[in-house]
Amino acid sequence: MNGRVLRSAAFAALLALGAPSDARGESDLRVGAAAVEFVADDSMPIAGSILPGEATGQEGKLRAVAVVLEKPGSGKLAIVACDLLMITRDLLDPVVQQIEAATGIPGARVLINCTHTHHAPSTVRVHGYDRVPAFCEEVQRKIVQAVKDANANLSKEGCEFLFHLGREETVDMNSRLMLGDGTIFWTGERGDVVRPTGPFDPELPVLAFRDSGQRLRALLFNHSTHTIGVRSGGRRSPSFYGLAAQELEAELGGITSFLEGASGSTHNLSGAVPVPVAIERMKEAVRAALAQAQPRAVAQLAALKRPFTVKVRHFDEAKEAAAVAAYCEKRMAPRAASTIEVFQKMRAELAPQQGQERTTWLQVVRIGDVALVGVPAEFFTKLGIDIKNRSPFRHTYIAELANDWIGYVPDQDAFKLGGYQVWTGFHSYCEPGTGERIVDEIVAMLHEIR
Numbered sequence: 001m002n003g004r005v006l007r008s009a010a011f012a013a014l015l016a017l018g019a020p021s022d023a024r025g026e027s028d029l030r031v032g033a034a035a036v037e038f039v040a041d042d043s044m045p046i047a048g049s050i051l052p053g054e055a056t057g058q059e060g061k062l063r064a065v066a067v068v069l070e071k072p073g074s075g076k077l078a079i080v081a082c083d084l085l086m087i088t089r090d091l092l093d094p095v096v097q098q099i100e101a102a103t104g105i106p107g108a109r110v111l112i113n114c115t116h117t118h119h120a121p122s123t124v125r126v127h128g129y130d131r132v133p134a135f136c137e138e139v140q141r142k143i144v145q146a147v148k149d150a151n152a153n154l155s156k157e158g159c160e161f162l163f164h165l166g167r168e169e170t171v172d173m174n175s176r177l178m179l180g181d182g183t184i185f186w187t188g189e190r191g192d193v194v195r196p197t198g199p200f201d202p203e204l205p206v207l208a209f210r211d212s213g214q215r216l217r218a219l220l221f222n223h224s225t226h227t228i229g230v231r232s233g234g235r236r237s238p239s240f241y242g243l244a245a246q247e248l249e250a251e252l253g254g255i256t257s258f259l260e261g262a263s264g265s266t267h268n269l270s271g272a273v274p275v276p277v278a279i280e281r282m283k284e285a286v287r288a289a290l291a292q293a294q295p296r297a298v299a300q301l302a303a304l305k306r307p308f309t310v311k312v313r314h315f316d317e318a319k320e321a322a323a324v325a326a327y328c329e330k331r332m333a334p335r336a337a338s339t340i341e342v343f344q345k346m347r348a349e350l351a352p353q354q355g356q357e358r359t360t361w362l363q364v365v366r367i368g369d370v371a372l373v374g375v376p377a378e379f380f381t382k383l384g385i386d387i388k389n390r391s392p393f394r395h396t397y398i399a400e401l402a403n404d405w406i407g408y409v410p411d412q413d414a415f416k417l418g419g420y421q422v423w424t425g426f427h428s429y430c431e432p433g434t435g436e437r438i439v440d441e442i443v444a445m446l447h448e449i450r
Helices: 003-017 089-103 133-152 239-252 275-292 317-331 333-353 381-390 412-417 434-449
Strands: 030-037 063-071 075-082 110-114 160-167 177-179 193-196 203-210 216-223 255-260 301-311 357-367 370-374 395-399
Touching (some): 030 216, 030 255, 063 133, 063 239, 063 255, 063 301, 075 133, 075 301, 075 357, 089 133, 110 370, 203 275, 203 395, 216 239, 216 275, 216 395, 239 255, 239 275, 255 395, 370 434, 381 434
Parallel strands (some): 370 395
Antiparallel strands (some): 063 075, 160 203, 203 216, 301 357
């Protein structure tokens, strides 16, 4: 008998055994889940690079995956994961309003997270390309449909909530590497690496919901690295996390969703772990966590969503131009000129906007004693760990790129070090200190919801 069969048999045995009666009790938590596919075609530019990408064909599905929870006296929550790079609130706010009108789930209780796949058509204006309007409309429709479908198939009976905190520490690393000349690695040549400049987060929380017949209805897992990499080059793809989720779904039978963690500073650098290997490692880690998951009481469902103001930073054009040019010309010569031009154009457009205020969303969600935090950015891992360490909930996990996108949000030390993630552009425009302010506000919200 091979390892996979043994694991599947062990998981089946775990489900058959059920939970001790005192832990399980009579649950009144109802759960619904649904996945709806985004339809795309080869004409649509792919987001995720400095210039628009091309794709021929597709592997896996690009999806909106919705999980709706309901508890008497606590109302409903909706958690949605979308296989997109990111998407802004001007497109998502109307979606949330439609969801509320169609299902009665308050907008403050709807969390919409992007998985950050770099292999889907563009839903943002960033670097050298714009949104694909037809795909944006498709995404809006399908998010609403996914939540409506999940709400419509809420379980008639109570479901059990199971949780375990697993780990996977081999598919990612802190990717802001100090180089020999004092710059921070982004892409290109890196033979003079000195050291990482920040942490990575291996935590892998797994949240599972099973019905009275011990059938898995929904599974969510969360991990923190950039979602880059396809099995077959040049294709649209949910990338390794999404492919792992879809394969687990086929194996386990319940709708499976991936929530992207705080990964603004974490990558699988240059495919150090090949995509097929990364998929298998993620599946193995999720299976292992699921096999150890224990029932947890859900005394309460709750959520807070609040506006938060950020400012477009003031910047020195000469210094910005010099930093971009020096790195690109030394590390990525074949693409240097086109990359420098893209950043120059972004700064030119942002220059008259310096000091402007923009409003985004912060959100916290409570499922019993587990808290999920929605931040609207490519959030640096150090900041995500800070929220976890300061949270009043033992189990607190970050869903980045939630409800909006305001670019990279680095910590103060990262701003001092420089590098691509802090070069001014559409991808990074918030003033230094924004990340620390977000952390403080989120921690306050967590205490309030506690």
